[in-house]
Amino acid sequence: MSLNRHQSxxxxxxxxxxLFARAIDQKLKPLGFSSGYLPVFFALADGGARTQKQLAxxxxxxxxxxxxxxxxxxxxxxxxxxxDSEDRRVTHIRLSPEARENAKDxxxxxxxVNEAALSxxxxxxxxxxxxALGKVTTSLAKAEDEDDPKPDDQ
Amino acid sequence: MSLNRHQSxxxxxxxxxxLFARAIDQKLKPLGFSSGYLPVFFALADGGARTQKQLAxxxxxxxxxxxxxxxxxxxxxxxxxxxDSEDRRVTHIRLSPEARENAKDxxxxxxxVNEAALSxxxxxxxxxxxxALGKVTTSLAKAEDEDDPKPDDQ
DNA sequence: CAAGAATACATAGCTTGCTATATAAAACAT
DNA sequence: ATGTTTTATATAGCAAGCTATGTATTCTTG
Numbered sequence: 001m002s003l004n005r006h007q008s009x010x011x012x013x014x015x016x017x018x019l020f021a022r023a024i025d026q027k028l029k030p031l032g033f034s035s036g037y038l039p040v041f042f043a044l045a046d047g048g049a050r051t052q053k054q055l056a057x058x059x060x061x062x063x064x065x066x067x068x069x070x071x072x073x074x075x076x077x078x079x080x081x082x083x084d085s086e087d088r089r090v091t092h093i094r095l096s097p098e099a100r101e102n103a104k105d106x107x108x109x110x111x112x113v114n115e116a117a118l119s120x121x122x123x124x125x126x127x128x129x130x131x132a133l134g135k136v137t138t139s140l141a142k143a144e145d146e147d148d149p150k151p152d153d154q
Numbered sequence: 155m156s157l158n159r160h161q162s163x164x165x166x167x168x169x170x171x172x173l174f175a176r177a178i179d180q181k182l183k184p185l186g187f188s189s190g191y192l193p194v195f196f197a198l199a200d201g202g203a204r205t206q207k208q209l210a211x212x213x214x215x216x217x218x219x220x221x222x223x224x225x226x227x228x229x230x231x232x233x234x235x236x237x238d239s240e241d242r243r244v245t246h247i248r249l250s251p252e253a254r255e256n257a258k259d260x261x262x263x264x265x266x267v268n269e270a271a272l273s274x275x276x277x278x279x280x281x282x283x284x285x286a287l288g289k290v291t292t293s294l295a296k297a298e299d300e301d302d303p304k305p306d307d308q
Numbered sequence: 309c310a311a312g313a314a315t316a317c318a319t320a321g322c323t324t325g326c327t328a329t330a331t332a333a334a335a336c337a338t
Numbered sequence: 339a340t341g342t343t344t345t346a347t348a349t350a351g352c353a354a355g356c357t358a359t360g361t362a363t364t365c366t367t368g
């Protein structure tokens with residue numbers, strides 16, 4: 001039973017993800033931002049509005065997780081919520097002007113961390129790595145679906 | 155400001171890590187195990203004892219996180235804690251016999267998820283992917299160290 | 309040897325993820 | 339038109355990660 005965990009894709013992916021999050025969170029902290037806000041930030045960066053459900057699906061997280069994230073972002077003054085006048089179940093979420101002011105800085109930090117992370121790879125390896133991540137997520141998402149098919153995946 | 159997040163290593167790594175964890179947790183649940191227990195499980199699978207500090211360093215997580223994980227594992231009857239008789243600060247942690255009985259099943263589940271995740275890659279891509287994950291963690295860990303040098307990294 | 313530093317672990321409080329379930333509104337179907 | 343189903347969001351409770359800090363014990367050093 002001697003397993004080399006450095007050969008385990010799941011273990012290494014989890015480890016890398018934690019290091020990414022730690023690096024990003026450290027650098028975003030002075031801006032009042034954190035890694036969990038990024039998917040929302042990028043989804044809304046065009047200035048438009050999205051519903052909670054759209055944001056969750058877009059970020060690949062569950063609805064209650066997105067609800068909690070949006071609560072923190074609202075608390076921190078980064079988003080606004082506006083009830084739809086026609087369908088009162090729906091809420092439209094937008095970035096606040098204050099959040100949008102930080103766009104350039106946030107983008108720079110994200111780029112910087114990604115660049116540092118990939119600095120040990122040549123450009124071919126970088127391409128294969130990103131491509132592989134895409135294929136891995138596709139495979140895992142498909143396996144998840146087969147085990148537990150949700151109809152709402154449109 | 156139109157960023158394709160599928161090109162962001164950090165975003166994709168985080169996404170893949172969540173899919174890995176979800177898949178593993180689903181399959182480990184019937185055994186009373188979860189993904190957070192795996193690093194401890196593998197570190198102790200040889201039947202020997204480790205201290206909390208050794209386990210945390212080995213798993214690449216912080217000491218309080220490991221303390222919480224060990225509390226849950228103890229609650230679930232998967233480990234035993236034994237105070238060192240010489241140095242009363244130190245606790246020796248071992249897998250319980252019950253935990254060790256599940257070793258083969260757990261290994262099989264981990265292998266199965268890893269295999270499914272990598273099924274879309276040919277063997278060259280798999281090698282490059284695992285190698286890249288190693289280099290990415292090395293780069294990120296080094297950057298972390300440079301920002302905030304801890305003396306205890308022996 | 310006593311005082312201070314270092315070490316191992318514990319605790320508090322937060323974030324970001326999950327599942328399961330509740331609630332309210334809208335849509336559908338008889 | 340009302341009863342059922344679907345949809346959007348909310349809430350509860352847990353896991354696993356983090357930082358900051360507390361506590362007890364051991365080591366070091368003057």
